[in-house]
Amino acid sequence: MAKSGSIPGETALIEALRRRVRPVSSRKSRLSLGMGDDCAIIQPPRGHEILVTTDFSLETIHFHRDWHSPESVGHRCLARGLSDLAAMGAQPLAAFLSLALPEELVRSTRNRPSWRDRFLAGFLALADRYDVPLAGGDTARSPRYADPSINRPVSGLVLADIVLIGSAPRGCGLLRSGAKPGDRIYVTGHLGGAAAELQQLESAPARFRRCVAPKAGDPNPHPHLFPEPRIAVGLWLKKNRRATAAIDISDGLSTDLNHICEESGLAATLDAAAIPLHPLANASAAQQKGSEALQLALNGGEDYELLFTASPSTRIPRRIAGVPITPVGHILRYKSGAPRILLTELVHGKLRKQPMQPGGWEHYK
Amino acid sequence: MAKSGSIPGETALIEALRRRVRPVSSRKSRLSLGMGDDCAIIQPPRGHEILVTTDFSLETIHFHRDWHSPESVGHRCLARGLSDLAAMGAQPLAAFLSLALPEELVRSTRNRPSWRDRFLAGFLALADRYDVPLAGGDTARSPRYADPSINRPVSGLVLADIVLIGSAPRGCGLLRSGAKPGDRIYVTGHLGGAAAELQQLESAPARFRRCVAPKAGDPNPHPHLFPEPRIAVGLWLKKNRRATAAIDISDGLSTDLNHICEESGLAATLDAAAIPLHPLANASAAQQKGSEALQLALNGGEDYELLFTASPSTRIPRRIAGVPITPVGHILRYKSGAPRILLTELVHGKLRKQPMQPGGWEHYK
Numbered sequence: 001m002a003k004s005g006s007i008p009g010e011t012a013l014i015e016a017l018r019r020r021v022r023p024v025s026s027r028k029s030r031l032s033l034g035m036g037d038d039c040a041i042i043q044p045p046r047g048h049e050i051l052v053t054t055d056f057s058l059e060t061i062h063f064h065r066d067w068h069s070p071e072s073v074g075h076r077c078l079a080r081g082l083s084d085l086a087a088m089g090a091q092p093l094a095a096f097l098s099l100a101l102p103e104e105l106v107r108s109t110r111n112r113p114s115w116r117d118r119f120l121a122g123f124l125a126l127a128d129r130y131d132v133p134l135a136g137g138d139t140a141r142s143p144r145y146a147d148p149s150i151n152r153p154v155s156g157l158v159l160a161d162i163v164l165i166g167s168a169p170r171g172c173g174l175l176r177s178g179a180k181p182g183d184r185i186y187v188t189g190h191l192g193g194a195a196a197e198l199q200q201l202e203s204a205p206a207r208f209r210r211c212v213a214p215k216a217g218d219p220n221p222h223p224h225l226f227p228e229p230r231i232a233v234g235l236w237l238k239k240n241r242r243a244t245a246a247i248d249i250s251d252g253l254s255t256d257l258n259h260i261c262e263e264s265g266l267a268a269t270l271d272a273a274a275i276p277l278h279p280l281a282n283a284s285a286a287q288q289k290g291s292e293a294l295q296l297a298l299n300g301g302e303d304y305e306l307l308f309t310a311s312p313s314t315r316i317p318r319r320i321a322g323v324p325i326t327p328v329g330h331i332l333r334y335k336s337g338a339p340r341i342l343l344t345e346l347v348h349g350k351l352r353k354q355p356m357q358p359g360g361w362e363h364y365k
Numbered sequence: 366m367a368k369s370g371s372i373p374g375e376t377a378l379i380e381a382l383r384r385r386v387r388p389v390s391s392r393k394s395r396l397s398l399g400m401g402d403d404c405a406i407i408q409p410p411r412g413h414e415i416l417v418t419t420d421f422s423l424e425t426i427h428f429h430r431d432w433h434s435p436e437s438v439g440h441r442c443l444a445r446g447l448s449d450l451a452a453m454g455a456q457p458l459a460a461f462l463s464l465a466l467p468e469e470l471v472r473s474t475r476n477r478p479s480w481r482d483r484f485l486a487g488f489l490a491l492a493d494r495y496d497v498p499l500a501g502g503d504t505a506r507s508p509r510y511a512d513p514s515i516n517r518p519v520s521g522l523v524l525a526d527i528v529l530i531g532s533a534p535r536g537c538g539l540l541r542s543g544a545k546p547g548d549r550i551y552v553t554g555h556l557g558g559a560a561a562e563l564q565q566l567e568s569a570p571a572r573f574r575r576c577v578a579p580k581a582g583d584p585n586p587h588p589h590l591f592p593e594p595r596i597a598v599g600l601w602l603k604k605n606r607r608a609t610a611a612i613d614i615s616d617g618l619s620t621d622l623n624h625i626c627e628e629s630g631l632a633a634t635l636d637a638a639a640i641p642l643h644p645l646a647n648a649s650a651a652q653q654k655g656s657e658a659l660q661l662a663l664n665g666g667e668d669y670e671l672l673f674t675a676s677p678s679t680r681i682p683r684r685i686a687g688v689p690i691t692p693v694g695h696i697l698r699y700k701s702g703a704p705r706i707l708l709t710e711l712v713h714g715k716l717r718k719q720p721m722q723p724g725g726w727e728h729y730k
Contacts, residue, residue, distance in 0.1 A: 037542075039452075041416055043414050044414075050406070051407075052528070084403040090404065138421045157508050
């Protein structure tokens with residue numbers, strides 16, 4: 001919102017946000033200048049390094065206005081960025097939101113908030129919970145589609161890009177590349193729930209408006225609509241130096257474990273029976289009578305849980321910050337040409353090891 | 366490019382960029398971890414604060430594929446962010462690019478680079494010139510338009526969002542809010558050229574492929590297609606503490622001076638005859654026989670020159686880092702209800718003072 005804040009609708013939005021976001025001076029904030037200048041200014045803690053991540057949330061690619069309530073879109077937009085910080089053990093300092101909207105989503109009436117207002121309500125509710133100030137960004141009218149048949153523009157899409165700035169003590173980072181042969185592989189929470197809830201939405205859109213934060217340890221009732229970034233777990237792992245490598249499970253366990261293996265130059269074995277399945281994944285499997293639940297956990301993506309590795313001699317508690325932690329496999333040496341990941345599964349009473357391909361989220365497929 | 370880097374086209378892009386961008390360790394870089402993990406890591410210089418700015422570049426809103434070569438779009442995308450850092454006197458540390466493209470713009474042949482390759486060439490040429498590493502971002506397929514008449518998706522638009530991270534010594538910032546009554550108002554370079562070149566493009570698209578960096582002091586031959594961010598001037602002003610307030614002229618002199626006045630709680634007077642008009646603005650005016658040149662300078666926008674204020678007792682050189690500096694007016698006290706800006710203009714041999722409305726770039730008009 002740095003620069004093009006000159007114009008009626010935009011000025012109103014920025015003024016509304018300036019009021020809505022608590023003033024810079026009133027919080028234990030690292031933000032010394034927020035919206036309204038060319039840049040925002042952040043004071044990094046002494047001896048800390050700065051972490052930066054950006055993520056698109058594009059209508060029809062990352063969400064559907066028919067399936068997702070505006071509150072859910074706002075929540076998910078911010079959660080994606082927070083989850084990247086969590087995977088690096090970083091403390092969030094500030095968020096920047098670039099948001100382009102079709103004009104009709106900006107209009108509110110006395111009784112009915114606009115789509116934008118509800119999007120911001122979802123976004124800011126999560127931001128407040130993690131004490132992250134919205135420090136700036138950009139706004140625009142989203143491009144209208146030229147409809148060749150009637151030769152006039154018809155409508156636009158919601159286009160958002162989120163930037164998260166975090167900080168962490170210098171060095172000893174939680175990178176993808178730090179895994180060692182023999183390390184155990186752990187995951188937080190439950191997997192496959194987000195993909196299972198998405199399947200439900202595709203067949204029967206349910207417009208949950210509010211994020212009810214799950215009790216620590218309980219499976220998140222809306223893992224797709226309102227995923228919970230694992231900031232506290234990441235901070236704990238970083239502070240206590242228990243993990244050798246970490247990543248957030250955004251693309252699916254198979255793909256994200258593959259990232260760890262590739263960046264560390266290693267391989268892995270996963271124990272299918274050990275993977276903590278989300279109740280929604282099990283329910284979906286029960287309905288569809290297949291081995292669906294495991295597939296959702298391995299390839300579904302968007303669970304935003306953490307995957308990390310630790311030396312077998314390191315004690316990892318069963319819960320960190322209230323979140324269950326489950327060992328699911330081991331890191332191995334990599335032999336050129338051999339599969340990166342072997343999945344150990346019980347088939348007809350026999351343990352079977354088979355190569356597992358990364359099967360997560362792919363653009364440009 | 367932090368997270369969804371799992372997929373064929375995207376992996377190829379990230380690998381190409383990793384090769385193309387000089388390795389982190391080989392440069393005097395503050396970037397200690399670039400692409401390929403959940404976040405990038407930046408080491409801020411000791412005692413510095415961190416500056417952050419983000420700007421959209423959306424097809425049909427900020428540029429047109431018919432008018433702008435891909436190299437120009439890439440250059441302008443980065444220049445917008447660099448210009449915001451320049452206005453705060455910051456040193457650029459890293460850039461993050463979120464880029465969504467229709468699939469057909471990703472394909473290259475042996476003889477013909479893809480649109481994306483040419484966009485990146487324009488982007489990275491400017492990045493190299495200012496020694497800014499491209500440290501990450503996100504990529505996606507851009508949403509396809511549903512065409513209701515034929516009931517199938519037709520095409521997508523280029524959607525980019527640029528994030529610039531910079532640093533500056535703590536405090537004594539170049540804010541919009543620091544102007545004082547009596548301060549002189551200065552601008553860098555020449556104004557109105559970008560709007561004049563845009564007028565040319567609208568009537569006759571000219572696809573300049575390469576940015577030929579202008580000689581210091583000479584008017585930029587392509588102020589719209591390849592604007593030059595005034596990083597060196599901003600650094601000089603900050604280091605020498607000569608300016609009380611600053612902003613980059615992205616929305617037009619009338620609008621951006623109004624920002625300074627509003628944020629500082631003051632008013633201003635502008636001397637029309639003093640405003641340094643770009644030769645392209647004069648040429649456009651000569652063709653169209655009006656007082657067009659001044660209007661282009663006041664309301665055209667996208668010149669990306671700097672506007673700053675300084676005490677009348679402060680010596681401001683005629684050139685800073687080779688760029689001409691021109692005094693164009695004064696800051697005044699603001700009386701409630703009175704106009705923010707008065708323009709002094711010679712009309713029929715008589716000096717006339719008249720209120721000037723901010724007339725720059727507006728979304729949601």
